[in-house]
């Protein structure tokens with residue numbers, strides 16, 4: 001919807017002649033964007049590489065993601081040839097009609113019934129992890145949650161019987177993740193090639209990942225009888241014309257799930273334990289809910305609708321520390337947004353959850369951790385796009401239900417058995433990379449309940 005009556009020219013801070021705002025942004029991404037939003041309002045004009053606009057009005061965000069997504073492409077980081085090389089030619093990296101076709105074919109694998117059938121995989125993962133925790137010791141809860149989320153996505157995609165006792169497949173996924181992050185965030189020239197050691201390690205890791213997926217595809221072709229894992233679901237999935245994916249496409253979509261499906265929820269869970277540890281009143285209410293609903297037993301999919309407060313804690317944690325803290329769109333044509341700002345063709349739009357989720361117009365006392373913000377009545381009163389940890393519209397996260405289920409089950413399974421206390425003397429600082437993670441991890445002392 002364009003609104004010719006109230007066209008406005010967005011303004012922004014002073015920038016360096018050639019470099020624009022790049023130095024300020026690189027110095028302190030979160031602080032710089034937050035200050036810009038506080039000072040310049042709905043739409044802030046910046047120059048970070050290309051002309052860039054930071055959107056802080058939920059109506060504008062809705063317009064870009066939901067109302068007219070055809071005019072806004074994903075940024076080149078994922079959709080370029082390099083993005084496809086690193087993350088596969090799949091859902092994450094495709095555009096336009098190709099994306100819609102792929103999304104329609106994959107969507108049924110993410111419906112409620114198939115997703116909830118993975119609940120036991122997730123709680124088994126949590127039980128296995130807890131079995132090696134020693135009460136009275138200290139651990140980095142962010143690293144623990146990352147390892148758990150990685151374990152869970154491997155079992156969800158390749159099956160509970162997938163044998164990775166040596167940990168080589170998990171290590172290969174971690175090496176790949178580190179390399180991709182290096183390529184996107186390094187200030188070195190030619191980061192895909194430098195340093196050569198990192199590239200070699202990545203190539204070996206990528207070969208292991210590709211070989212393993214190919215082997216698992218062939219194994220399933222010879223199997224008879226039902227199986228429940230993402231790979232089997234994808235091998236049966238069909239396009240509208242009744243054809244299925246080639247082995248290469250299946251492999252790339254598995255890579256998509258390994259790229260998008262664990263770091264985000266791992267970071268989200270790490271932040272959630274930190275916030276719970278700082279808010280005893282929230283912890284008391286959480287434990288009361290778990291006592292009432294579970295009474296000490298392992299949670300299952302049927303418990304999810306009853307674990308409402310647990311879900312509200314997770315939602316509020318992802319408000320303050322959204323694992324995807326920013327994403328980008330590029331305008332195809334000039335357009336005037338609902339707020340009145342005109343966006344020229346080719347401009348880059350920043351949709352920044354970290355900033356929007358702390359906008360005081362929609363979030364009174366924004367720094368306060370308060371799960372009540374996600375009660376049904378509070379949600380109804382707020383603009384839907386004032387909160388978008390999973391994006392929105394046609395490209396909304398396909399794993400949203402899976403991630404929410406995993407988050408609630410893991411919190412419920414672990415909180416009943418262990419208490420976490422923040423080890424004193426740490427300064428917890430968010431570091432915005434591919435996901436938002438604590439700079440030095442979060443060290444907690446663990447005690448049995």
Ligand code: HEM
Pocket residue numbers: 074091092103256257260261262264265268322323324327328388389390391392394395396397398399400402403
């Ligand atoms: C807390 C956990 C998660 C968060 C915060 C998150 C966030 C997001 C966001 C913001 C997007 C949209 C990006 C854009 O529009 O440019 C997205 C897309 C996507 N996510 Fe997630 N995600 C999470 C978990 C997962 C999981 C568990 C999976 C897979 C099992 C997954 C798979 C994907 C895929 C495949 C896409 C691309 C969808 C498309 O373009 O059609 N995500 N995610």
